[in-house]
Amino acid sequence: MRRTNPLALLLLLILSGLARPAARAAEAPICEIYAAGHFGNWYEVAGVNEMRRVLAEAKAWGFNRYGDWFDAIDCVDLFSGDPQYSLANALWDLKRTHFQTAQSLGLATDLVITPNHVYRDQLKPEWLAKRGPRIQGQLICPHQPGAREAILKNYQNLFADLAKAGVNLTAINSAPYDYGGCACDQCKPWIITFAQLTLDIHKLARTYHPKVELHFIGWWWTAEEHKHFAEWMDEHAPGTAVSMALHIPYDQTGVADVPLPKGCRKHAFVQIGYPDQSTPRDFYAKTGPVAAPRRLAATVTNLSTQSVTGVMAYSEGIFDDLNKALLSALFTGRQKNSPDVLRAYARRYFGADDAQAGKWADWLAAWGKPYSVDAPPPGRRSITCQATARTGAAASGNSRPTCSPPTRRSAPVTSGPPSASRAPTNSGPPKRRCSARCTGLALCATF
Numbered sequence: 411m412r413r414t415n416p417l418a419l420l421l422l423l424i425l426s427g428l429a430r431p432a433a434r435a436a437e438a439p440i441c442e443i444y445a446a447g448h449f450g451n452w453y454e455v456a457g458v459n460e461m462r463r464v465l466a467e468a469k470a471w472g473f474n475r476y477g478d479w480f481d482a483i484d485c486v487d488l489f490s491g492d493p494q495y496s497l498a499n500a501l502w503d504l505k506r507t508h509f510q511t512a513q514s515l516g517l518a519t520d521l522v523i524t525p526n527h528v529y530r531d532q533l534k535p536e537w538l539a540k541r542g543p544r545i546q547g548q549l550i551c552p553h554q555p556g557a558r559e560a561i562l563k564n565y566q567n568l569f570a571d572l573a574k575a576g577v578n579l580t581a582i583n584s585a586p587y588d589y590g591g592c593a594c595d596q597c598k599p600w601i602i603t604f605a606q607l608t609l610d611i612h613k614l615a616r617t618y619h620p621k622v623e624l625h626f627i628g629w630w631w632t633a634e635e636h637k638h639f640a641e642w643m644d645e646h647a648p649g650t651a652v653s654m655a656l657h658i659p660y661d662q663t664g665v666a667d668v669p670l671p672k673g674c675r676k677h678a679f680v681q682i683g684y685p686d687q688s689t690p691r692d693f694y695a696k697t698g699p700v701a702a703p704r705r706l707a708a709t710v711t712n713l714s715t716q717s718v719t720g721v722m723a724y725s726e727g728i729f730d731d732l733n734k735a736l737l738s739a740l741f742t743g744r745q746k747n748s749p750d751v752l753r754a755y756a757r758r759y760f761g762a763d764d765a766q767a768g769k770w771a772d773w774l775a776a777w778g779k780p781y782s783v784d785a786p787p788p789g790r791r792s793i794t795c796q797a798t799a800r801t802g803a804a805a806s807g808n809s810r811p812t813c814s815p816p817t818r819r820s821a822p823v824t825s826g827p828p829s830a831s832r833a834p835t836n837s838g839p840p841k842r843r844c845s846a847r848c849t850g851l852a853l854c855a856t857f
């Protein structure tokens with residue numbers, strides 16, 4: 411038997427060690443915008459051109475995947491043969507168009523699924539799921555005769571319709587809760603019933619989208635469920651789970667250390683719909699634009715140390731516009747830190763020069779604590795912006811407008827009633843002349 415030369419072995423180890431980071435570096439980080447269109451939010455009603463512009467900007471900042479979910483709340487089965495054009499038809503038609511748009515922009519296209527959430531007209535009394543903690547939605551129990559078949563048929567219809575429209579699904583991202591679940595004895599443990607159902611749905615998806623991957627969303631999972639799921643998947647479907655987007659609880663900036671199926675990549679589900687702090691409660695940006703420069707920077711730093719290789723940004727529309735830029739630019743390494751992102755944002759959309767961009771960055775960062783910002787009073791809210799009405803001028807480099815941030819009456823304050831200091835909602839329309847790319851510029855609404 412030949413002995414291996416120790417020096418050659420050492421050289422080999424060094425070279426392989428050097429090669430590994432290079433190989434990893436070649437893999438682009440997964441950066442997905444989960445543009446969840448539901449309950450009448452911006453994505454659910456966005457016109458095709460509006461969505462194209464927003465997604466194009468998202469991609470410019472670093473996003474490389476697009477995801478959406480068909481929320482069937484208040485909807486009847488649009489594939490039942492009823493000639494009536496219903497809410498379901500309108501919502502799905504628009505989602506299909508958004509998928510086509512995302513694909514045309516070069517984004518991967520993922521369909522988020524919540525398997526046993528069904529159409530309103532499928533809620534037969536004998537099919538209904540048993541309610542319990544975390545279990546909500548229009549749910550049926552997959553163990554009831556005929557219910558599982560109805561669920562599979564629903565997804566078959568969606569997969570076939572997307573394929574017919576030329577959409578190549580890259581993944582289905584399956585979530586067991588919100589909406590989903592059944593607490594009946596036959597479904598226990600739900601996480602395994604969910605896994606079985608998801609595998610059947612994935613198998614169906616592959617008949618229409620042969621390369622579609624299976625990803626999971628860890629929203630609301632317990633540590634025990636992660637352990638059970640990982641063991642079950644390793645035994646029954648090894649290598650099938652491509653990634654798990656682990657839940658980051660509100661006001662936290664990292665994921666839990668939980669077991670994953672072998673080979674399953676660790677991703678993170680990042681809620682970008684709230685500012686640096688989650689209280690006072692506004693998770694959906696209902697009171698205006700949000701900015702989280704400190705929270706998202708800390709999140710990206712922590713995720714890096716936790717070997718997280720992908721993020722899924724939970725987004726509700728254009729009011730988290732700045733957070734889209736922050737998360738994607740930082741996670742993909744396009745920008746080094748939050749101030750750099752904010753300066754780039756000001757240059758791109760406000761036409762700011764270097765000096766102005768720094769001021770804008772300071773101004774934007776203060777909105778991480780929106781209830782502490784002392785906004786200018788009505789009548790004094792204006793920005794010195796020479797932009798014309800030509801949308802798109804800033805990003806295209808043509809006729810760049812020049813803007814300076816509005817002057818706050820004072821530095822951000824730390825006291826006072828929150829409702830009095832929130833800027834834009836309860837006063838007259840601002841006399842604003844800036845119209846540079848305002849479709850994606852929710853923050854313009856604060857002036």
Ligand SMILES: [Zn+2]
Nearest residue numbers: 551592594597
């Ligand atoms: Zn059940």
